[in-house]
Amino acid sequence: xxxxxxxxxxxxxxxxxxxxxxxxxxxxxxxxxxxxxxxxxxxxxxxxxxxxxxxxxxxxxxxxxxxxxxxxxxxxxxxxxxxxxxxxxxxxxxxxxxxxxxxxxxxxxxxxxxxxxxxxxxxxxxxxxxxxxxxxxxxxxxxxxxxxxxxxxxxxxxxxxxxxxxxxxxxxxxxxxxxxxxxxxxxxxxxxxxxxxxxxxxxxxxxxxxxxxxxxxxxxxxxxxxxxxxxxxxxxxxxxxxxxxxxxxxxxxxxxxxxxxxxxxxxxxxxxxxxxxxxxxxxxxxxxxxxxxxxxxxxxxxxxxxxxxxxxxxxxxxxxxxxxxxxxxxxxx
Amino acid sequence: xxxxxxxxxxxxxxxxxxxxxxxxxxxxxxxxxxxxxxxxxxxxxxxxxxxxxxxxxxxxxxxxxxxxxxxxxxxxxxxxxxxxxxxxxxxxxxxxxxxxxxxxxxxxxxxxxxxxxxxxxxxxxxxxxxxx
Numbered sequence: 454x455x456x457x458x459x460x461x462x463x464x465x466x467x468x469x470x471x472x473x474x475x476x477x478x479x480x481x482x483x484x485x486x487x488x489x490x491x492x493x494x495x496x497x498x499x500x501x502x503x504x505x506x507x508x509x510x511x512x513x514x515x516x517x518x519x520x521x522x523x524x525x526x527x528x529x530x531x532x533x534x535x536x537x538x539x540x541x542x543x544x545x546x547x548x549x550x551x552x553x554x555x556x557x558x559x560x561x562x563x564x565x566x567x568x569x570x571x572x573x574x575x576x577x578x579x580x581x582x583x584x585x586x587x588x589x590x591x592x593x594x595x596x597x598x599x600x601x602x603x604x605x606x607x608x609x610x611x612x613x614x615x616x617x618x619x620x621x622x623x624x625x626x627x628x629x630x631x632x633x634x635x636x637x638x639x640x641x642x643x644x645x646x647x648x649x650x651x652x653x654x655x656x657x658x659x660x661x662x663x664x665x666x667x668x669x670x671x672x673x674x675x676x677x678x679x680x681x682x683x684x685x686x687x688x689x690x691x692x693x694x695x696x697x698x699x700x701x702x703x704x705x706x707x708x709x710x711x712x713x714x715x716x717x718x719x720x721x722x723x724x725x726x727x728x729x730x731x732x733x734x735x736x737x738x739x740x741x742x743x744x745x746x747x748x749x750x751x752x753x754x755x756x757x758x759x760x761x762x763x764x765x766x767x768x769x770x771x772x773x774x775x776x777x778x779x780x781x782x783x784x785x786x
Numbered sequence: 787x788x789x790x791x792x793x794x795x796x797x798x799x800x801x802x803x804x805x806x807x808x809x810x811x812x813x814x815x816x817x818x819x820x821x822x823x824x825x826x827x828x829x830x831x832x833x834x835x836x837x838x839x840x841x842x843x844x845x846x847x848x849x850x851x852x853x854x855x856x857x858x859x860x861x862x863x864x865x866x867x868x869x870x871x872x873x874x875x876x877x878x879x880x881x882x883x884x885x886x887x888x889x890x891x892x893x894x895x896x897x898x899x900x901x902x903x904x905x906x907x908x909x910x911x912x913x914x915x916x917x918x
Contacts, residue, residue, distance in 0.1 A: 462804055462816070462818075463804055463816070464803065464804040464805070464806065464816070484816075485806070485814070505832075505835070563862075563863070569799060569800070569801060571798055571799045571829070571833070572799065572801070573863075574863065575863055575864070575868065597803070598801070599801075599802050599818065616868065616871040616872045617868050617871065685831070686831065686835065689827070689828040689831040689832065690828070690832075692824055692825065692827075692828040693825070693828045693829065693832060696822065696824065696825040696828070697825065697828075697829070699803075701804060701805060701806040702787060702805045702806055702807070702819075703787070707787060707805070707806035707807065707814075708806050710806070710814065711806050711814035714813070714814050715814075729814075730812075733787065733808065736787065737787060740787065743822075743824040743825070744823075744824050746824060746828075747823055747824025747825075747827040747828065748824075750824075750827050750828060750831055751827050
């Protein structure tokens with residue numbers, strides 16, 4: 454069986470899946486719009502949370518949260534199911550496909566056989582849409598890939614029951630209701646306000662604009678505190694989180710700029726075009742940071758390419774994001 | 787970032803990902819990108835760390851301090867804790883199986899479960915490549 458489903462590649466799995474699912478159910482909405490309404494833009498630097506022994510840097514809000522907020526704000530209803538038994542989980546999936554419904558699944562990326570070896574990390578919050586089954590193979594719309602994929606049942610089953618932090622436990626979801634005229638404007642305003650609140654006002658040194666400044670301070674001290682060899686690993690990890698799969702470039706700053714552009718049209722608010730351009734510039738600064746960092750990692754730093762210089766770029770990013778988001782809050786009221 | 791500047795630096799992954807960039811009219815568009823130098827560097831670096839860890843396990847296996855299970859675990863990017871949750875065993879038991887002698891005494895049933903998880907045969911599970 455095969456549900457007619459329009460696959461569209463996107464930068465990020467969570468926003469891509471929701472954009473594709475909603476479009477299937479008659480609400481055409483871009484990935485960047487989903488990202489903005491779901492308040493995806495974020496920054497956090499958590500030295501006490503380790504990923505392979507390296508501190509965690511996050512450029513987007515907690516996984517799963519974007520989907521939850523975006524659906525709530527749009528008045529979309531989704532049903533979620535989780536399972537104990539892998540057999541029952543697969544049977545429930547087949548049943549939905551038989552009914553002609555495309556199904557979203559949360560999976561562990563490591564076990565998906567169509568992932569190239571270099572993509573396969575133990576990351577348990579990967580979203581994809583299953584839209585059909587042919588023999589023992591499932592047809593999959595994985596928004597990270599250019600084309601629809603095929604995945605053997607065994608591999609999908611294992612991925613749906615991956616273990617480790619945040620295990621998916623076979624979670625699957627379908628869109629059950631889409632309002633005829635969702636309040637897009639209202640949803641956009643709510644989404645923007647929450648981002649501004651977290652980025653500007655979150656308490657403590659680790660989150661939002663203050664978190665960027667905190668990272669700047671840490672990066673400046675990396676070589677002295679960690680030694681050259683370890684400093685390079687820490688730096689590489691920040692660059693990976695900023696640019697790796699699913700950010701759309703510059704730690705989601707470009708996706709957010711795209712969202713602001715769409716929001717400008719939607720709300721008829723010309724100042725948002727200008728803010729979008731400024732967000733693009735901030736993204737370009739983050740890219741400068743990655744370029745300089747990449748050279749340091751390769752041991753090919755150009756003159757002036759130092760950790761202190763990199764800390765300077767980050768401080769600049771923090772200042773720019775701060776004024777930008779304050780202006781954004783003012784223009785959206 | 788302008789559409790014309792979207793990097794196409796071939797790296798180890800070779801999958802086109804989406805980058806967001808502005809076109810000539812200043813409108814945002816989705817542009818496929820095969821890779822970007824700084825990102826490729828950071829990814830290679832992460833893999834070098836993993837490969838060094840695998841090499842270290844192979845060395846320990848050769849001198850008799852680890853069982854082949856340590857190699858398969860590391861190759862699958864697992865820690866003893868993660869492997870234990872896949873096997874439904876307490877972590878201390880998995881840690882014991884990383885030692886050559888307890889591993890040698892494992893019942894066939896448990897060996898088969900380890901092999902099944904790693905998608906290899908039991909005889910593959912009992913061997914690791916020679917450390918070079």
